[in-house]
Amino acid sequence: MNGKRMLVLWCPDWPAVAAGAAEGHSPHLPAAVFCANRVVACTAVARSAGVRRGMRRREAQARCPELGVFGEDDGRDARLFEPVAAAVEELVVGVEVVRPGLVAVPVDGAAGYFGGEYQLVEKLVDHVSGAAGVECQVGVADGLFAATLAAHRSALVERGAAAAFLAPLGIHELDQPGAERAELVDLLKRLGLRTLGTFAALAERDVITRFGSAGLLAYRLAAGRSDRPPSRRKPPPELAVTKTFEPPLDRVDAAAFIAKPLGERFHAGLASRGLACTRIGIYALTERGEEFGRVWRCAEPLTPQGIADRVRWQFEGWLKARDRPTSGVVRLRLEPEETVEGRSLQLGLLGTEHALAADKAARALVRVQGLLGPESVFTGLLDGGRGPAERVRLVPWGDPRAETAPEGTTWPGRLPSPSPSIVLDRPVRASVVDADGREVAIGARRRVTAPPRQVSLDGGEPKLVLDWAGPWLVDGQWWARDGRGVAARIQVLLEDDTALLLARMGGDRPVWTIEGMYD
Incomplete structure (x- = not known):
């Protein structure tokens, strides 16, 4: 079954564009965003000077000495993207933010209103460029994945032609930001599957046997089919979570503080029903009766940290936008707009007691954070470095536990195992x-x-x-x-x-x- 007809608006190189805008860096000058000393995003001007994603900072600056250097900041990217999403919403209903820099909307209703898909695309590009002052590209296709790749190429793919459009594209396209399919893509390349079409030509049964559920999802995308089976559950209304604030909430740091326990509560309610959320609605009511709302879509079921991140990003977008609320937020509501079976959340047959104990400990740590603040609980993480003290990094509970050292980094002079106790x-x-x-x-x-x-x-x-x-x-x-x-x-x-x-x-x-x- 083909996916739902979607329109995707994409702002190229958004992390680099947002970083430059936040720091007053001219858009005509090269800029790049770095994480762990490697380029994660760069502007077209920087690419023309030879800068590429994954490049080390020293090499990037050697190729482009005037390069503007910025750090990765998801909150900044989301905050500055809110005017873009709002501009899209002025013309089309049902806007879903996939990630900062990318929004998706169902195309059929809006295309009928504006006289066709081509007319809708033209109108939308002109409006967003004028209202938000950013460059954007639009793609239309069956399904979110195909529409995203169409937006990268400013293409309108005919109905039923998603599979043919995707077939010649490289297998690396499966590893979109947030999808975390780098290992799968690397394995497929080593097996000789270089394009989406060659992967889609395999038998589904063989894919499930060899690659499991993660491979099956990627296989469905490569074949131009819906990323999930068509049978979606209607979320029960009691799964929505509402939080009231007294005094009203009007600071981003306060919003970040409440986001973690709220995300835990929302996730736990879904998990108790065997469900996971793939689209979450974030709705706020201010002291003066103003109502704000935004829907976030995620390719994978949202984790508690993923929910908390989106709440924090959205609050930052609202509270720091040009058309910000005129008073503090008195009520916040999280609604599961779309759910799927939470198979990935189920405990394994072996180690159930360990998983339950870990969940209980996690809830206790979240409780401590609620009492003492988000920076009160840390866990250790082994990271890059040579000496034993250098290798241990303390991470606040709930924050991503990703290593900052680039993969494959060697550390000459590092101590051999075992490490000091x-x-x-x-x-x-x-x-x-x-x-x-x-x-x-x-x-x-x-x-x-x-x-x-x-x-x-x-x-x-x-x-x-x-x-x-x-x-x-x-x-x-x-x-x-x-x-x-x-x-x-x-x-x-x-x-x-x-x-x-x-x-x-x-x-x-x-x-x-x-x-x-x-x-």
Whole structure:
């Protein structure tokens, strides 16, 4: 079955455009948005100078020295996109924000009103360009996925021709922002499936057997079919969640604070019915009776964090827009506009008790955040780095636990496993000497000047070294004359069976310190 006829309006390079607009950067100058030191979005001017997505910051700036550099900020992108969505809504009803930079609307009713799809597209492009002052492209096709790719090419695909339109396109098109299909796409390429058409030509049964439900969804998209089966449940009205505010809510940081527990509550209500939300309506009522509303669509069932993000983004769009509410918000309502069976939310047959315990712990942490604030609960995440302290990053509970280090990054000088069981907040000074009583240092060839024989901790009694390993060298900030970026680490086993990680940092007066301890 083909998907519903959709119109998609796309603002190219929106993260880079929004970042430049927020900072007053001229749209005629090159700009790029970076995450983890790699380009995630760049303007057409930057691309003409050789900048590309995935490129390292140093290489991008080498190719384009005048490049404007900005950080990734989903809230900023959503806030600045709200006028665009509002401009579309002035002409067409049923606007759904897929993500900042992309909106979708059902096309049939509006096309009939304006005299056809071509006339609707012309009218919409002119209106959005004039009202919001941004460049946009529009595509029309059967289904959201095909319409999105049509918008990238400013194409109007005939009814029933979505499969033919998609067939010659590269398989990489399946990995749209937010879809998280990079691994699947990489596997399909390695299997020799280079286009959407070759993937769609496989038997559905074989796809399910080999790739599971995630592969089946991608297969349906590649074939130009609806992304989900046509049998959608009508959400029961009692699944909507309403929150009132006294005093009225008029700050973005306050909205971000309430978004997490509200998203948890909304998600839990759906999960208790075995449902998941794919389209969520966010509706607000102000103190003076003004009503605001927006529908967000998601390719995958929304998680509690996904719900909270969209609430926060939408509030930021409303409260910082040019036509912002004239008074604070007194009531917020979340409605499930579309639901699907929440199979992905069901607990596994093995490990059910563990999943229930994890869910209970998560609710307790959310409760603590509700009492003490969103920055009161952190969990540890192993990330990129060489030393044990560098690798541990504390992430506020509920925030994305994604590594900031680019995939495939190597860390010369990183310690081998196992890591120290105890990492000191403040390194303790130590003295390391050789058999002749001289301090062990790092020589010109980056080796220890002599095997360590004794270690004394913070001026204490010296202890005999039974065994040692290393050094692991870090040569950072090589341009600094004082050598402060140079470090060396060794492991020592002392006579009292204490195992330590020692570090010697460069600089004018390098000293040994204890970084960690092993059990």
